[in-house]
Amino acid sequence: MKKRIIPMILTVLLWAGMYYYYLPPLNIHSHDSWMFIITILVMGIIINFWTIFRVVFLDRTSPERAANKKVIKKLLLVPVALALFYVGGTLLSSPILRASSYNKLLAVESSDFAADIHEVDYNKIPILDSTSAAKLAEREMGSMVDMVSQYEVSAYFNQINYQNKPVRVTPLRYGDLIKWLTNRNTGIPAYIQIDMTSQNVDLVKLEQGIRYSPFEHFGRNLYRYLRFRYPNAMIRSTNFEIDENGVPYWICSVEDKTIGLFGGTDIKGAIVVNATTGEHSYYDIADVPRWIDKVYDANLLIEQYDYYGTLKKGYINSIFGQRECLQSTEGYNYIALDDDVWVYTGVTSIGGDESNVGFVLMNSRTKETKYYQISGAKEISAMSSAEGQIQHLGYTATFPILLNIAKEPTYFLSLKDGAGLVKKYAMVNIQKYQIVATGDTVAECEKVYRNLMAGNGISNVNTDKAAKVSGVISMMKDIVTEGNSYYYLMLEGSNELFEVEVKNYLGILKKQVGDTVSLEYVAESSGVNVVIGLE
Incomplete structure (x- = not known):
C-alpha cells in the first residue's frame, strides 16, 4: 500500500x-x-x-x-x-476556417489626415525611442551613488501621456537576490521618468516603496499575486504607468478568445494594481479609466489590422490571388493625440511594394482605428534617406513618427550616434520623399524642411502664417551653414531680419544694397523672418 x-x-x-x-x-x-x-x-x-x-x-x-x-x-x-x-x-479556431471572423476583429474607419492630426507642437514631439531612453536612464542611475549599489533600471520603458506630455516611465528593480532580501521590507524606492521632448531624466522617489512587481518573489510577485486573486484571467501584457499624481500602477491586460477555442485574441478588460499598496480592481474594456494609456499592446493591434487587411476576400485569396490585400509595414511607433497614445504604422500592398498606400492610427486604450489613404515612401526608405543626408557622421535613424507640417504628412526621425544618444533630427515628406531636411534642433530642422517644401513648389507651406513686405535693401550679408548658403537682409525703415536660402531663391544673387525687393515670409520664434517668396 x-x-x-x-x-x-x-x-x-x-x-x-x-x-x-x-x-x-x-x-x-x-x-x-x-x-x-x-x-x-x-x-x-x-x-x-x-x-x-x-x-x-x-x-x-x-x-x-x-x-x-x-x-x-x-x-x-x-x-x-x-x-x-x-x-x-x-x-x-484558425484563420484557415474562420477568415471572415478574423477579418471582423478590428473596425477600421477611413479618416482625414489634416482634420485629425493637427499642426505639430514641438513641446509634444517624442524624440526618444526605448533604446535611447534606456541609455539616459542608465546614466542617471549611475549618478545616484546611494541607489546604484542596490538597484538597477528595469526594462519596463512604457510611453504614456503624463500631464499632457509624452514621457517614458520605468521602475527600478533589485540588483540581485541578496539585495532583494535586504531591501524587500521597504520595497523599490523610486521610478525613473524621462521627458521625451526635452530628454530630461528624473528619479522620482516614493514615500512608500513599490512592493508589488515582477521583480518580487513569493506572494508579492505581481504575477503570483494576481493569479491567486484572478485564477481564470489570461493576462496578456503588463505595463507600468503612473496616474496624474505620479502614483505608480501596473496595468495588466486581460486577454479573451473570441473565435472558437483558441482564436480571435482580443482584450476584454484590465486589472489595475497599485504598485505600492497592492490594491487592485478589474475594469471591463469600456470602463478603463482615461488616465490609463495602454491596454492593447502594439503587436496585438497590428496583428488584428493584418487580419483585416489580408482576409477581406478569404484565406485562399490571402495566400494565392492576394486581390485587395493590405498589410502593415516593418515597424511601428507611438503618437500622442488628445491625451491618448496611438500606435502608428504604415500600410502597404502585399507583393513586395516599395511604397505605402496609407497608414493607420490605433488607440492603445480603446482600439479605435483610423485609416488615412496617403501614398508615399515606406518608413524604412525614409530612414535610409535621412541617414544618407548625414552618412559622413554614421548616425542611425529611429523608426519615424507621423507629423502634420503645413498640412503635409511628414516623417519625423531622430538620428542617434554610436552610443545611442540623439544628436540630430530629420524630416522627410511622405509623398515627395526626395525632400529631406536635417537639423541640430527640431526647430532648425523644421525651418529647413519648410524651405525645401517651398522650393519644391508645395504651395500650402506656411500660407496660413505668411506675410508680405516690400522695400529697399539697406543691409545684405551672406553666411554658409552646414554647406547651405543664406542671405540675411534688412529693409530701410525696419529692424526686421529676413533669411533667404540661396538654392531655393537664386534671384537673390542679382540683388544688392539699394535695390527694391518684395518678400513673402514667415516669422519664426527666433526673431528671424524666413523668406518663402521673392520678387
Missing part, C-alpha cells in the same frame, strides 16, 4: 509546485492551461510508472487485476484524448 501512496503524494506535491511556479490560468481558452494539464498528467504517469506497470503486467494473482487494468488503460488515454481535442480546437 505504501508503495502506491508515496508516488501519489509525490505526484500531488509536484503538481502543486509546478502550478505555483508556472501560474497557468484556469481557463479552457488558454494554450498555457492545456499545455500545463497535459504536462502534469504525463509527469504523473512517469512518477507512477512502476505502480502502473506492476498492476498491468506483474500482479497476475490480484482478484481486482482485470478491473484495475481497465481503469488504468482509460486513464492513460486521457492525455491522448486531451492532445487530440487541443489539436482539433486549434484547427477549428
Whole structure:
C-alpha cells in the first residue's frame, strides 16, 4: 500500500509546485492551461510508472487485476484524448476556417489626415525611442551613488501621456537576490521618468516603496499575486504607468478568445494594481479609466489590422490571388493625440511594394482605428534617406513618427550616434520623399524642411502664417551653414531680419544694397523672418 501512496503524494506535491511556479490560468481558452494539464498528467504517469506497470503486467494473482487494468488503460488515454481535442480546437479556431471572423476583429474607419492630426507642437514631439531612453536612464542611475549599489533600471520603458506630455516611465528593480532580501521590507524606492521632448531624466522617489512587481518573489510577485486573486484571467501584457499624481500602477491586460477555442485574441478588460499598496480592481474594456494609456499592446493591434487587411476576400485569396490585400509595414511607433497614445504604422500592398498606400492610427486604450489613404515612401526608405543626408557622421535613424507640417504628412526621425544618444533630427515628406531636411534642433530642422517644401513648389507651406513686405535693401550679408548658403537682409525703415536660402531663391544673387525687393515670409520664434517668396 505504501508503495502506491508515496508516488501519489509525490505526484500531488509536484503538481502543486509546478502550478505555483508556472501560474497557468484556469481557463479552457488558454494554450498555457492545456499545455500545463497535459504536462502534469504525463509527469504523473512517469512518477507512477512502476505502480502502473506492476498492476498491468506483474500482479497476475490480484482478484481486482482485470478491473484495475481497465481503469488504468482509460486513464492513460486521457492525455491522448486531451492532445487530440487541443489539436482539433486549434484547427477549428484558425484563420484557415474562420477568415471572415478574423477579418471582423478590428473596425477600421477611413479618416482625414489634416482634420485629425493637427499642426505639430514641438513641446509634444517624442524624440526618444526605448533604446535611447534606456541609455539616459542608465546614466542617471549611475549618478545616484546611494541607489546604484542596490538597484538597477528595469526594462519596463512604457510611453504614456503624463500631464499632457509624452514621457517614458520605468521602475527600478533589485540588483540581485541578496539585495532583494535586504531591501524587500521597504520595497523599490523610486521610478525613473524621462521627458521625451526635452530628454530630461528624473528619479522620482516614493514615500512608500513599490512592493508589488515582477521583480518580487513569493506572494508579492505581481504575477503570483494576481493569479491567486484572478485564477481564470489570461493576462496578456503588463505595463507600468503612473496616474496624474505620479502614483505608480501596473496595468495588466486581460486577454479573451473570441473565435472558437483558441482564436480571435482580443482584450476584454484590465486589472489595475497599485504598485505600492497592492490594491487592485478589474475594469471591463469600456470602463478603463482615461488616465490609463495602454491596454492593447502594439503587436496585438497590428496583428488584428493584418487580419483585416489580408482576409477581406478569404484565406485562399490571402495566400494565392492576394486581390485587395493590405498589410502593415516593418515597424511601428507611438503618437500622442488628445491625451491618448496611438500606435502608428504604415500600410502597404502585399507583393513586395516599395511604397505605402496609407497608414493607420490605433488607440492603445480603446482600439479605435483610423485609416488615412496617403501614398508615399515606406518608413524604412525614409530612414535610409535621412541617414544618407548625414552618412559622413554614421548616425542611425529611429523608426519615424507621423507629423502634420503645413498640412503635409511628414516623417519625423531622430538620428542617434554610436552610443545611442540623439544628436540630430530629420524630416522627410511622405509623398515627395526626395525632400529631406536635417537639423541640430527640431526647430532648425523644421525651418529647413519648410524651405525645401517651398522650393519644391508645395504651395500650402506656411500660407496660413505668411506675410508680405516690400522695400529697399539697406543691409545684405551672406553666411554658409552646414554647406547651405543664406542671405540675411534688412529693409530701410525696419529692424526686421529676413533669411533667404540661396538654392531655393537664386534671384537673390542679382540683388544688392539699394535695390527694391518684395518678400513673402514667415516669422519664426527666433526673431528671424524666413523668406518663402521673392520678387
